[in-house]
Amino acid sequence: VATEVGVGEFDLIRRHLQRVGAARADVVLGVGDDAALVRPRQGMELALCVDTLVEGVHFHPGVAAADLGHKALAVNLSDLAAMGAEPAWATLALTLPDADEVWVAEFAAGFSALAGSVGLALVGGDTCRGARAVSVQVAGQVPCGQALRRRGAQPGDRVVVSGTLGDAAIALSHCLDPQGRMLPAGEDAAARQWLLNRLHRPSPRLALGEALRGVASACIDISDGLLGDLGHLLTESELGASIELSWLPLSAQALAVAGESAARAAACAGGDDYELCFTISEACTMKLTTLSARCGVALTVIGRIESEGGLSLRDADGRRVTPLATGYQHFAR
Ligand code: ADP
Numbered sequence: 001v002a003t004e005v006g007v008g009e010f011d012l013i014r015r016h017l018q019r020v021g022a023a024r025a026d027v028v029l030g031v032g033d034d035a036a037l038v039r040p041r042q043g044m045e046l047a048l049c050v051d052t053l054v055e056g057v058h059f060h061p062g063v064a065a066a067d068l069g070h071k072a073l074a075v076n077l078s079d080l081a082a083m084g085a086e087p088a089w090a091t092l093a094l095t096l097p098d099a100d101e102v103w104v105a106e107f108a109a110g111f112s113a114l115a116g117s118v119g120l121a122l123v124g125g126d127t128c129r130g131a132r133a134v135s136v137q138v139a140g141q142v143p144c145g146q147a148l149r150r151r152g153a154q155p156g157d158r159v160v161v162s163g164t165l166g167d168a169a170i171a172l173s174h175c176l177d178p179q180g181r182m183l184p185a186g187e188d189a190a191a192r193q194w195l196l197n198r199l200h201r202p203s204p205r206l207a208l209g210e211a212l213r214g215v216a217s218a219c220i221d222i223s224d225g226l227l228g229d230l231g232h233l234l235t236e237s238e239l240g241a242s243i244e245l246s247w248l249p250l251s252a253q254a255l256a257v258a259g260e261s262a263a264r265a266a267a268c269a270g271g272d273d274y275e276l277c278f279t280i281s282e283a284c285t286m287k288l289t290t291l292s293a294r295c296g297v298a299l300t301v302i303g304r305i306e307s308e309g310g311l312s313l314r315d316a317d318g319r320r321v322t323p324l325a326t327g328y329q330h331f332a333r
């Protein structure tokens, strides 16, 4: 077909994408036929999701191919984590302006390293010519009826977030210019590198998501900013929440590079965090320490679910803050 990258080039793509990620016994047929065949475990539901990253919209043209391979998979794994699902299989739709073998090899290496580390196999995909875009579809398994949902929070539940918030947004606004080139660093070079790693190499919270089955009453992953994504959870649960802005977990690196006020604004509304935001009953809050140690990620209570609708924010002095008035909506520009 005229839109395909070409037979010769297609061979090299197959060369780099044939054995990517984990080798799984439940892959009956992987890359190479008209469709892949996989065998889900008895008693499991499949969790399916897809995310597309478009050059110039979701990533800068100069981004390292290996970072893009990691991130295109990581953003999908974050969705599986939010459902409490265990990753199993993926397909990959690649749109490329040319058949650059080095680029494809590096992309595949970044994708494969993350896929292998979480036991996921790449089982198929599609390749065509066009403006660069990467679309990854993942399938995970979760015991029937046990998936975490956005709906389910109860009044009085605590609102908890994993990791630190706003790091990726600070990397974008403080460490890169609009073309994606690194801004000059001073003594804070290590902090900037750490923030850029948070932007380019998000860590999907898969172990946490699985551990939250039967523990969290509702869960969502934070991809578009805490306030917006928590808002989706509240809409689905038909409840409100009160959030203590001074409790939001900020990294030392974001504070060092951007200062407290920008770091806090980024934690509220900055995108690309890929942390989990979940609700648990007050009685379950004592499990947080163990969960955090077991899953290797900090867990911070940031507020509680209220029976009244809407999201109410309080600053360190207990004053009510509205996101619009404090400019959080305008952050990230
Ligand atoms: P068809 O024309 O039947 O859709 P293709 O020629 O597009 O098949 O693909 C041939 C095989 O290569 C299929 O098994 C497909 O899943 C796999 N494949 C194509 N592109 C990719 C890719 N980017 N990543 C992984 N597998 C791919």
Ligand code: MG
Binding pocket: 125, 126, 127
């Ligand atoms: Mg095809």
